[in-house]
Amino acid sequence: MFRVDIREMLVEAQPQMIITNDNLNARVDAQVYLKVRADEDNVKASVYNVANYKLQIVNLARTTLRNIIGTLTLKSANSERGRINEELRHTLLSETASWGIEILRTELKEIDPPEDVQITMNKVVKAENEKVAAVDFATATETQADGQRRAEIKKAEGTKQARILEAEGQALAIQLVNEAAEKYFIGNAQVLRKLEAVERALVQNAKVVIPADTQLINVIGELAGVAPIPLVPKAAASPPDRK
Template sequence: MALADLFIWLFAIGIPVVIILIVFGIRTIRPTERGIVERMGKYHAFYGPGMVILIPFIDSLVKVNITEEMVNAEKQEVITSDSLNAMVDAQIYFKVQPDEESVKKSQYAVNDYHYQIVQLARTTLRAIIGSMTLTEANTSRNKLNQLLAQELQEQTKLWGIQVVRAELKEIQPPEDVQKTMNRVVIAEKEKVAAMDFATAVETQADGQRRAAIKQAEGQKQAAVLAAEGEATAILRIADAKAKEIQVVNDSADKHFKGNAVTLRRIEMAEQVLQSNSKVIVPEGSDLVNIVGEAAGLVPLPTKGKKE
């Protein structure tokens, strides 16, 4: 009986112990986390994703998020190098490195890296913008973001943290300065518009000038072609007349003997007839011979009379 009672008591005690072990001794770590087990307040082991078995009331598990996180550096007033006040705000993106050493640093090298990185970003931002003019800060945001991220990475490397990037949300100058900057921007845009208009007018004028030159060159070429055509026509006409005269001379040489004397007699006869002079032509005589003799030319032989 005593032995049976003992087993009953052991079973009654063992069930709660097992339940306590299950409830307090088994933990799970997600893929986005890493775990640090501390035993009796001291670092004991590092765990990746999966199940972790702890000794209840002796071991404790600290889970660390290793995904990218964002903190807001909160809006603050800074003074630029040209003594102007501006309200600035920035966002910092960072993550804890997943290796054991970096996870340990994030827990043991810094008290609260979320809070401290915000304060560090605020002071670093004031220092960087304080070395720039307001115009430089507004026009060099990419450079400013890179400088801020580099400074934060350098100062948080002992925390096991990687600063992914830093982004300046806004730089808000005083109201009067903002109005002046707006007027400057408007003036610059008007200047650019005026220059573009002048360029367009100049381009149009240049186009018209080129068109006029092309038209004048076309007219000149047309005149030259017309003159060349006219000269060619004159030459062809002169050549035709020369050929005509040559044909006449060739015919005269072929059909008339002493063509020069004959042509002269014909010319004299034509002149006499045109002056309405009276010429008596004896029977059996040639008009050409009579006129030629009057002009002192040798008469042409005449053909005998037909019987």
Template structure:
């Protein structure tokens, strides 16, 4: 607030004022050039911009009887209309101090309704509740609390150490859980791989057995198709080979060695030199 005592004055765009004549309210002053009668008149000017105001650090006790230190910041501005500007002058002596003290008092109340753990995660909720309460009273003073922020929540050192140990234990437990989960998944994958490998080996064995069976079937079919009726000739050739291997006497004709003469329809037997042949 500033007071103008000169006969000629100028109000800037972000200022509003009131004129008093002989100690009584007489006019609302808007931005621009103005005139007054010194001694008889007086102009009071109010800045209607947002005012940044700190909530000083203070100890508060939570619902579970833990003492912590908190602070914050808020943004407050006077309403620019005539009635609100009059309230800022006539309804409160020092509106900035009044709003700050009101904020500190209600801040203690807000934290008193919450436990320590709830307080650490309820900054936004506390700020919203505090802003609502402040606006309830600030409206009577021609003010608007635009925003409230909780800046710091500082527990005692022993609480910090306990919280740190708890957080460390939680992180270790989470790491062990993740490791166990990873090992379990790895075991599951290994089991699936072994099952797949066994399935593959079984399938391969079946295919090999089927191939061998098919080969035997083809051999049997070929034997039945190409060697049927030639069994006697085949037997004669086998016995001729055996006779030659044992140095037996054989009959040679003009057609060469004739197994037919030896083993055909003639009653001829082939023996080795140690046992002469008989008719």
């Protein structure tokens, strides 16, 4: 009489060295989850159709892994673990169909290259990361420089606009002066030159002596908003008494 465990169980495929398609020795380890089907026929099959199904599963899994990974490069094997697991499970299901067991799932635990290859791969990955970092830094620097350039352009445009406005203001002031000159001094250029001299003297905070020219004083008073002070003639001297 045999006692058969129908619970889910784990079988270790044990690590092995497999030569990949790019001639690298990879250390591969996997595990298989299985159970005996819970009916009388399958329980009998697990006992009478196969001798030690656990050991047979281990040997079959190892052989299947060599066949699958031997067709792949090391890089492909690491990036296609899902496909390898599925192909391994499908092969085990097919080969153990008469054993009364069910292959639940398979898992690759590791696909490791030799130590010297791993060191080289790490250097390559590090170099790639440094390259990406350098590109990102260069891009950031270029973006910063572009921002500074745009700021300088805007500043220059602002300065240019301010100068234009200042020039327009000066032009308008000149126009107003010309209009005032035409209004008040048309035909009297000499009086205009005198007024300009007075203006320059006032700007320079100089002492100015203005002649008692009624027309000039009236003009200055009108421009300055100050009424001219009329001149008071001196009283005539009284003749001496004659006795």
